[in-house]
Amino acid sequence: MAIKLYLWNARIAKAFLFPLHVAEVTLRNAVHASMSARYGGPNWMMPNAAGPIYPYLHTRTQDAIVKAISRLTRVGFPAPTADDVIGSLSFDFWSNLFRHPSLWAPPPQPGAVWLLRDVFPNLPARHGKPDVQQLVARINKFRNRVAHHEPIYGEKHREILDAVLTLIGYRSPATADWAKQHSTVMEVIRTPPTPATYLPGKLLSTVKMAPPPILGRDTTLAA
Template sequence: MPASSTFNCEVILHRLGPDRLASYLDDSDNDLERALDLYAWNAQIAAAFLEDLGRLEVVLRNRFDEALTALIASRGSLQPWYDHHSLFPGKHSRNALRDIRKAKQRATDHGKRAIIHSEVISELNFGFWRFLCSPRYHTTMWVPVLAAQFPNSPSPGHAAQLREDVQYRMKTLHFLRNRVAHHKPIHRRALADDAAMIFELAQWMCLDTHAWMTGLSRIPVLLASRPA
């Protein structure tokens, strides 16, 4: 922390709010300076996770998009896969179809611009891709093409087990991403396990991607520098 003479810690407590600092104070024996150090570290590690989660999301959505595009093309259709409601069966797909409509609206500025496929894909959020790993899409997407996007997984020949393994990691990381995006405390999480899930998914998809992501990640250094 900067020298205490540069600012008044009690003022910062008031500015941030006692509720926001409560968990940091609890873990710092109510020492305000230590709590502010931990708060600053939490922001740094959160930013590092956001970087790695962002890289993972882009790689995963591109793999899924390419696979689903090829699946629909093999059936003789020129339409984008996200316009094929047969891939999204039942009432449980309503949220996914809603997400697609919203993504198309954002990508086209509510119909003012032509649809560009890559822009629609980039507008679909992490939660959308997470739910493509759920049981509801096991038959329409997972078995035909999505399971094959994880060739380096421990269970590449067992689609159901692989889907469960990927879904669990995506669910955990989606929750983490939402906490990070809303500036929530993550300092009490098993962050090394969270990081392992990110890198496992990257490795299962592509060894080069895994090497690239681990080489860029700031998480290991920051985990080692957590304030006492």
Template sequence: MAAYDALRRALSAERLSTYERIASTCRPGVTAESLYLWNMRLCGALMMPIHLCEVVIRNAAASALARQHGPQWPWNDAFRRRLPASASAVARPALEQLIGRATDTSEIVANLPLVFWQQLFTCRFDATLWIPALGGVLRHAPAAHPSVVRKAIYTDIDRIRHLRNRIAHHEPILERDIGADLAAIGRLIHARCPQTLGWLQRHERATTVLAASPIAKHR
């Protein structure tokens, strides 16, 4: 108990209180410490699928933009004016900040945040981007109207973005539906490239870590 008390002082009682609460509902032998360790292992294992998903989906969106606006699309005034400009929107400020100091489209693509790409999958871009281009860049997406597919993609990106943010801020994810998170990642990657999804599935560890959950099988 002394070791756990030291850990609790180092991490804070507030941080470990979530794990203590959940441990109290688990089978004997599952402790707040073991849950904290498992949560860290799961967070680490999820970064590979999240990484691959983000790169794949941003490349797909960048390809759609290049098809519609040319390879220099970040500097296209008509496109930039179409980006949301409300106080809560970050897409336009993020792009304008980068085009002021970058000269290469690939550099801009690599540095734009995930929320920028998510905000492209809104209805304001249906007519100008997704109806003409979605089938060309996400050709393995479900066979439905582009606006329906685009909306589903937005929802999946939103789910993954919130998961990534919790991991980045070292928050507990052990009460999330990680299976649904992995399914969303799978749908997004598959829409672009089923072979890449197969490669991920052969190498990722998140599914194995999830299967060893001290919670799901015993609650």
């Protein structure tokens, strides 16, 4: 049974990769687009004079940017652009970015667009930065467990998938619907292993397998 759980755990992790991928790309692109529009272009977070936000970021956030630039330089990007850096930053970076209260504070000017609602135009009216921060942190924690091959078969998979789709939907309901339509998470979690199964979630008798080829002494193998 332990091997069956191990295989099922791997199937769950594999199934979650797609919605987590969509959530991460949606989040980073949304934040980058809004920050670029508000702070003078795509270099808003670069560690130079062109990056107006960098000096006000937390030290850990600054370090993540510098390390990303260093990694890119080592692998053949002598002068990484902001887009290069954005694409190389981890989910941790975007999760930690919501810890900066000054970035996400409601604007003092009447009628000004709140940055948080610019990033997430479909955020419920009663929700604010703490709600988004908690949601992103929960997804990031689960994402890291998947990436580190940890046991996730005992997690509340439906709730986590709902959280992932909710985050995507705060930016784009159409993208959330698309991710849900193509996700295989529900199919996988509905087929947990049992003592009667030989493959995780399926009876061996229901699995169609092609018979192995029979090789004779005079069989010629293709090059």
